[in-house]
Amino acid sequence: MSFTMTSKDYVAYIKIAAKKIHENGEYISKLDATTGDGDHWANINLGFENLVAAGDEMEKLPIDGVFKKIGMLMMSKIGGSSGVLYGGAYIAAGKALAGKETLTSEDLCLALETMVNDMMQRGKAQPGFKTMIDSLYPAVQAYKAALAEGKSDADTMEAVKKAAMDGAEDTKRMEAVKGRASYQANKGVGHLDPGAVTMSYQLECLCDYVREHLL
Ligand code: ADP
Numbered sequence: 001m002s003f004t005m006t007s008k009d010y011v012a013y014i015k016i017a018a019k020k021i022h023e024n025g026e027y028i029s030k031l032d033a034t035t036g037d038g039d040h041w042a043n044i045n046l047g048f049e050n051l052v053a054a055g056d057e058m059e060k061l062p063i064d065g066v067f068k069k070i071g072m073l074m075m076s077k078i079g080g081s082s083g084v085l086y087g088g089a090y091i092a093a094g095k096a097l098a099g100k101e102t103l104t105s106e107d108l109c110l111a112l113e114t115m116v117n118d119m120m121q122r123g124k125a126q127p128g129f130k131t132m133i134d135s136l137y138p139a140v141q142a143y144k145a146a147l148a149e150g151k152s153d154a155d156t157m158e159a160v161k162k163a164a165m166d167g168a169e170d171t172k173r174m175e176a177v178k179g180r181a182s183y184q185a186n187k188g189v190g191h192l193d194p195g196a197v198t199m200s201y202q203l204e205c206l207c208d209y210v211r212e213h214l215l
């Protein structure tokens with residue numbers, strides 16, 4: 001039996017992720033100042049502030065509507081690559097979840113898989129390019145493997161979180177192929193990709209939310 005994640009749960013998770021992102025402002029800005037143009041934290045933080053502000057309204061929507069609304073807010077409120085990539089990904093996931101009121105574990109996996117596929121297509125990036133995809137892609141692979149193996153929800157969440165965090169850490173050794181770090185002489189080698197780190201924060205908070213509140 002899978003857990004059930006409601007719109008209220010998803011909004012509660014968004015609030016926790018917003019807090020985690022907010023608290024790490026200095027750290028993420030420093031990472032992006034090294035390999036990018038320094039605005040990644042400001043972009044993603046502003047996006048999450050807008051999501052939190054829309055929380056009451058979103059709680060009343062079915063889950064597919066929540067994903068679409070998040071996508072539209074991210075697309076319109078976040079500047080830079082992140083706005084387009086997160087916005088497009090959430091809208092695509094909302095379509096994949098069409099007609100669903102709540103999420104099962106399989107639905108959540110499908111949503112994340114749809115998001116990473118949309119991001120890869122939109123940003124013309126693959127795993128290994130030193131982007132946020134390097135956290136989300138391994139997390140989705142771990143999620144699919146855990147479901148196929150019939151792991152418990154608790155073990156599944158642990159595996160997804162670990163893959164997301166290891167994936168972000170792994171960007172340190174990668175040469176950037178897409179994004180601003182690819183314009184640097186050393187392609188950002190030796191530095192974490194800020195977008196991968198903020199992605200891993202979100203996945204960490206999501207997995208912890210499921211484990212602490214839904215199991
Ligand atoms: P910008 O690249 O416009 O400055 P942000 O500062 O908001 O955008 O976000 C930077 C992050 O976006 C990078 O750290 C990287 O993870 C991600 N990113 C940039 N370009 C791409 C791309 N083409 N595909 C996937 N992710 C990307």
Ligand code: MG
Nearest residue numbers: 036037039040
């Ligand atoms: Mg930037």
